[in-house]
Amino acid sequence: DAGVTQSPTHLIKTRGQHVTLRCSPISGHKSVSWYQQVLGQGPQFIFQYYEKEERGRGNFPDRFSARQFPNYSSELNVNALLLGDSALYLCASSSRIIGGGNSPLHFGNGTRLTVT
Amino acid sequence: RKEVEQDPGPFNVPEGATVAFNCTYSNSASQSFFWYRQDCRKEPKLLMSVYSSGNEDGRFTAQLNRASQYISLLIRDSKLSDSATYLCVVNMRGSGGGADGLTFGKGTHLIIQP
Numbered sequence: 001d002a003g004v005t006q007s008p009t010h011l012i013k014t015r016g017q018h019v020t021l022r023c024s025p026i027s028g029h030k031s032v033s034w035y036q037q038v039l040g041q042g043p044q045f046i047f048q049y050y051e052k053e054e055r056g057r058g059n060f061p062d063r064f065s066a067r068q069f070p071n072y073s074s075e076l077n078v079n080a081l082l083l084g085d086s087a088l089y090l091c092a093s094s095s096r097i098i099g100g101g102n103s104p105l106h107f108g109n110g111t112r113l114t115v116t
Numbered sequence: 117r118k119e120v121e122q123d124p125g126p127f128n129v130p131e132g133a134t135v136a137f138n139c140t141y142s143n144s145a146s147q148s149f150f151w152y153r154q155d156c157r158k159e160p161k162l163l164m165s166v167y168s169s170g171n172e173d174g175r176f177t178a179q180l181n182r183a184s185q186y187i188s189l190l191i192r193d194s195k196l197s198d199s200a201t202y203l204c205v206v207n208m209r210g211s212g213g214g215a216d217g218l219t220f221g222k223g224t225h226l227i228i229q230p
Contacts, residue, residue, distance in 0.1 A: 033217055042120075042203050043160065045217030056217050090159060104150060105218060107159035 002027070004108035006091050012114045013081050021076045021111045025093030031055075032074040033105060034066055035090040043090055049074055050097040078113075086115045119143065122204050122221035129194055130229050136190045137224045139204030148207040149180055151189050153200045154223065160203055163189075191226075199228045 005024045013019050025032050031050045035043035045058035049068035063079045072093075078085055089112075092105035122139045129135045141149075149166035164171065166178040166187050177190040187206075191198055204221040 035217070035220075040222070042220030042222045045219070048217050058217060104162045104165060105160075107161070109159050 004091055004093050004106055006089075006108035006111050008111060009109065010112045010114075012116060014116055015081055015083060017081050017115075018077065018079045019081060019113060021078075021089050021091075021113075022073065023076070023091030023093075023108060024073045025091075026106055029093035029095050029106070030072055031094040031097050032068055032072065033092045033094070034074070034076045035092065035107075036060070037088040037090055037110070039087075046076070048097070055097055081115045083115050086113060088112050119208065119219050120204055120206050120221040122202075122224045124222055124224060126225040126227050128227050128229055131194060131196055133194050134190065134192050135194055135226065136188055137202060137204075137226075138186050138188045139221055139224075140184075140186045141204075141206045141208075141219075142185070143206070143208040144182075144185060146185075146206045146208045149178075149187050150205040150207075150218070151176075151178060151187075152203040152205055152220075154203055155200050160220075163202070194228045196228050196230060199226055201225050 007022045033048040034046040037043040046060050047066045048056035052068045066076045068074045088110045090107050090110045092107045094105050119142050151163040152160040153163045154160040164173050166180050170179045175192045179188045201223040203223045206219045208219050
């Protein structure tokens with residue numbers, strides 16, 4: 001069984017541009033979450049989607065948006081990129097909604113975004 | 117006060133030694149707890165869930181103290197391959213009952229020396 005897959009693995013963008021990151025969850029998992037990890041910090045929660053609906057949002061500006069498709073894959077979009085958006089963006093899937101008990105996350109390898 | 121706090125280390129420990137880390141959390145309503153392991157430039161991977169009664173998985177033991185709001189991880193007979201960053205993770209249910217994701221600490225960096 002394939003794990004969580006993310007694309008692309010690396011990306012370089014310039015300030016002001018827009019980026020779309022993609023994620024496919026583990027087969028059978030209906031929950032997808034997005035996290036941002038800046039060097040030296042732990043991952044920070046951005047969004048959670050469950051059954052194609054947004055179920056949670058972290059403390060990120062409106063430049064960040066996401067969606068989940070009928071096949072449970074997901075996209076994270078970031079508009080008007082800033083230098084501070086440079087980070088590792090992690091997608092994680094779970095069999096249940098986070099908050100519904102002991103639901104560990106299974107992470108993908110991440111997309112490393114560099115904004116210049 | 118940060119939501120999940122860990123000593124960043126690094127902890128330099130000789131191979132074969134026992135090492136323990138603690139992590140404190142601020143939200144007393146937190147429901148579930150985990151330790152994740154993250155190798156350099158890799159994604160975090162679940163090491164173990166932490167249960168109220170404490171639990172053990174081989175050389176690893178996790179404990180939860182709800183009264184003092186901390187969790188701990190003990191590694192016995194440490195191996196070179198245990199060198200990694202250990203992330204303390206807490207599921208803090210939001211005040212509106214929404215799904216707020218998991219809250220990660222900054223991680224504790226462990227270096228096992230031969």
